[in-house]
Amino acid sequence: MYERFWRQMGDKTTITIPGWQSMSYLSDGSNICWFLEAEFATEVVRLHKVVGNAVTEGRHIVVGTGSSQLILAALYALSSPDAAQPISVVSAVPYYSSYPSMADYQKSGLYQWAGDAENFDKEGPYIELVTSPNNPDGYRRKSMVNRSQGLLIHDLAYYWPQYTPISSPSDHDLTLFTASKTTGHAGMRIGWALVKDKEVAKKMTKFIELNTIGVSKDSQLRAAKVLKAVSESCEEENHKNVESxxxxxxxxxxxxxxxxxxxxxxxxxxxxxxxxxxxxxxxxxxxxxxxxxxxxxxxxxxxxxxxxxxxxxxxxxxxxxxxxxxxxxxxxxxxxxxxxxxxxxxxxxxxxxx
Amino acid sequence: MYERFWRQMGDKTTITIPGWQSMSYLSDGSNICWFLEAEFATEVVRLHKVVGNAVTEGRHIVVGTGSSQLILAALYALSSPDAAQPISVVSAVPYYSSYPSMADYQKSGLYQWAGDAENFDKEGPYIELVTSPNNPDGYRRKSMVNRSQGLLIHDLAYYWPQYTPISSPSDHDLTLFTASKTTGHAGMRIGWALVKDKEVAKKMTKFIELNTIGVSKDSQLRAAKVLKAVSESCEEENHKNVESxxxxxxxxxxxxxxxxxxxxxxxxxxxxxxxxxxxxxxxxxxxxxxxxxxxxxxxxxxxxxxxxxxxxxxxxxxxxxxxxxxxxxxxxxxxxxxxxxxxxxxxxxxxxxx
The missing domain is CATH 3.90.1150.10 (Aspartate Aminotransferase, domain 1)
Structure with missing residues (x-):
């Protein structure tokens, strides 16, 4: 649907990668997320500032192969390998149709799908997936269970101004975004997490390391270029004849x-x-x-x-x-x-x- | 290490992707691996033909975010959700250091690391990872357990002529390759599996769908270009002044x-x-x-x-x-x-x- 916009932008978001570029696994060994491209991280921070939809200060950015991988990374990071039983994963009905199978397809001993958050009454720790605006029904959401020992994953894939009014910058412990819903570039398979806790960011990074040893650099570089063009289109709207x-x-x-x-x-x-x-x-x-x-x-x-x-x-x-x-x-x-x-x-x- | 070669190739492997290209999740809905780019598949088949290191006829190609993801996809595909206990995963010592944690980090009820293939004596089905030439020691390998009910994953990441003599085209049920070892492009995160059984290819595709909803198209397109350049360098070596x-x-x-x-x-x-x-x-x-x-x-x-x-x-x-x-x-x-x-x-x- 957004293809026409990107055609209008002409060469602005065309990316050229020479054969010898970005050959290594590593992007920045000093970063917790060692496979995160600096250029991409910069553009994520910039876009959230321009749009005003998320606090990025004091957050670690973890890049993922789409936000799907980041959901799995978050489940892994928030669960404990020493727990007597898998932690319950819940989300309020109607929930994103892939959540149950994503949580259960590996038959993981770390976490387990436990269904509707509104009917969840088991004692002890749990993980709640809060999708806002919600997929499938579009309503804004807050946590439903709202008990202590609840660990929240905020999936804000649709918290962008074309889909919903931006009320204030989101400010949660663990928030997910994805390029596919922001700009329409699903084929890039690029998502990002804003993570408050350093240990959680480390564990998410470890998950992605074991899962795919990092995230395509080509797509990170392309995503940086696309997000940059979006930010610039917003900044230029006021003083140039540009539609953001x-x-x-x-x-x-x-x-x-x-x-x-x-x-x-x-x-x-x-x-x-x-x-x-x-x-x-x-x-x-x-x-x-x-x-x-x-x-x-x-x-x-x-x-x-x-x-x-x-x-x-x-x-x-x-x-x-x-x-x-x-x-x-x-x-x-x-x-x-x-x-x-x-x-x-x-x-x-x-x-x-x- | 291979960077200099790719610099010498100049613009030949430079890829240019306009902002509006390959935006969708989907590549080819009629293919079992619906996120596989046709161009990439063509170049995989061509390169194996040129090098003579793998039979591709009668195989389904499944693309992955590096071969790591394909190892996990293969473990998922070869295990049974209805089994009373997780299937044992073995590999002969010395084995690739990531195999144990890759098999166990999710605490999956589907499969479980069971250590050295040479000492494996449990009855019933098992999965053996056969890495040849082997990482870390470089020796050529065959299956060690060699019992019925054994399911084999052949990790042939290093079965290329710069590392080992090519004796004949490999011809296994499930074989893995990766661009990072073939051409040095680790940052692309592109691997591929050659899979004989249709149902196994389907389950591997399903795994990648649930894990990352496909594989970066940008990297698939870039990989196609790089593999193509490798094939052409081999074909041109005889009649032009080219070093393959x-x-x-x-x-x-x-x-x-x-x-x-x-x-x-x-x-x-x-x-x-x-x-x-x-x-x-x-x-x-x-x-x-x-x-x-x-x-x-x-x-x-x-x-x-x-x-x-x-x-x-x-x-x-x-x-x-x-x-x-x-x-x-x-x-x-x-x-x-x-x-x-x-x-x-x-x-x-x-x-x-x-």
Missing amino acids: FFKYSYNLMAQRWKQLREVVDAGDMFTIPQFSPAFCTFFGKETEPQPAFVWLKCEGDVEDCETFLRGHKIITRSGTQFGASPKYVRISMLDTDETFIQFIERLSAIQELE | FFKYSYNLMAQRWKQLREVVDAGDMFTIPQFSPAFCTFFGKETEPQPAFVWLKCEGDVEDCETFLRGHKIITRSGTQFGASPKYVRISMLDTDETFIQFIERLSAIQELE
């Missing part, structure tokens, strides 16, 4: 959500979440949440929304995969223009049939 | 091993492995094994070779980390010229002291 990346993508999302709401409101087959506008410190005005996914509910008799929509050639992911009712499905709002238009047309056709 | 990458690196290794043997033979403090020359189908003549590491033994009274050498400012990895005696250490033969010369000088100075 976030303004561009905010407008694109606004347009898509408007189209979607019109189609949904035209009948009574479907409902989608309602959000309240709020002041966005980045845009300096009230903005509307416009999530990267729509959490669509089939109203009335349709019990299995995924199957129903598949019958109308709309491919979705069932609510059951998110720990929720099959009356819900998740649909991406970030697909290509062509696919999005097709989705809107097909949804509209269903409404007209009824 | 393998001839260049073979000569470099030969020179280093010659220097090392001279220093070692000048005294009786140390011994190193002796190898027999063999016919190399790639070079069309007899060549000597010249491993990427030297497995050095302190003779005489020195019991802890690592500590002893550290006292003389030579940093090594102790034999104990490889399941072997502390009289042994592993030292890289692939370091920069400067570091290698320093190592030779310091080793020589020790011999003179005695």
Whole structure:
């Protein structure tokens, strides 16, 4: 979806890597995260400052092969190898559909998926994944369990101004971001963690060392260039005739959500979440949440929304995969223009049939 | 160490990636390994054909974030989630020092490190890691356990003509290679597996999906370019005035091993492995094994070779980390010229002291 913006930028984010460059495993032996490219770290700090969505002071940056690897690294870092039993991993329903399998696919003795955070009542330590804005439903979230002995991982992949009003810089112990949701560059496989505790940062680094001996330098260098271009587009917006990346993508999302709401409101087959506008410190005005996914509910008799929509050639992911009712499905709002238009047309056709 | 070669190649392996390119997670939805870049796969097949070190026909290629990720993916794919207990993972001493921690750091219920393959006598299924030529000692290896119910992972990272004579194309069920050892590009974090069984390839792909949702496209594209340049350097050697990458690196290794043997033979403090020359189908003549590491033994009274050498400012990895005696250490033969010369000088100075 963001491809057009990057085409408009022309050569600005083109990266050229000679054959002899960045051949070593090592980036900076003096850094806790020894495979972190300095250029990339600089641009992460700069972008968070420009956007105002995260405190970076007093944080260690750990780079990962996408934020998936960082979630696993965080589970590893927050669990204890000496514990009598695996630590419980929870997240409130509806949760990101990959969390259960990510936590359990290795049958790890360190941590174990324990389901919905709202129904979690086991004594002792636990890890809660707090995704805000939430994937799949787009709502802002805080920790649900809220007990002592809770270790929190804040997955803020969607805490960017095109998706949600930026209220204040996030300031948690362990926060995850990813290039794929920030700028659309999923193929780079670059995420980053902001980590307060030095020992946790060390253990996360150790995980990535054992898992993949570091993170592609090529992609780190490319990500640095892309994040830099985003920061510059914001800084130049005021005094040059430039549209910032976030303004561009905010407008694109606004347009898509408007189209979607019109189609949904035209009948009574479907409902989608309602959000309240709020002041966005980045845009300096009230903005509307416009999530990267729509959490669509089939109203009335349709019990299995995924199957129903598949019958109308709309491919979705069932609510059951998110720990929720099959009356819900998740649909991406970030697909290509062509696919999005097709989705809107097909949804509209269903409404007209009824 | 190979940096100079790649500098000589000039722009030939320089890669340019525009900001809008390869943004998606997906590479080829019809391939089992849906995140595998077609260009990279083509160059892998081509290089193995040119070198003659692996059969690629009837194999599925699975790309990984270095071969580390592929080892974990293979352990996952070869183990069974329904087994009553974790499958044993073994490798013959001296084994690659990271195998035990890679197998055990997640405390997985799927697989578990069970130590030296030569002493392994447990009934039932097991996974054996066969590293050939072996890291750390450079010897060619076959499976040691050799029982039914054995599942083999062949780690052939060093089965390239600069390190060992190529006797015939390897033809195993599951074989791993990595760019870092082939061409020296460790920072790319690109490895590949050649997998005979479709279901194993599927499970390995699933592992990488859950672990990192694919592999950096930037690095895959860069790796394609680098492997292509290597193949072309071999093909052009005969009719143009070109030195192939393998001839260049073979000569470099030969020179280093010659220097090392001279220093070692000048005294009786140390011994190193002796190898027999063999016919190399790639070079069309007899060549000597010249491993990427030297497995050095302190003779005489020195019991802890690592500590002893550290006292003389030579940093090594102790034999104990490889399941072997502390009289042994592993030292890289692939370091920069400067570091290698320093190592030779310091080793020589020790011999003179005695």
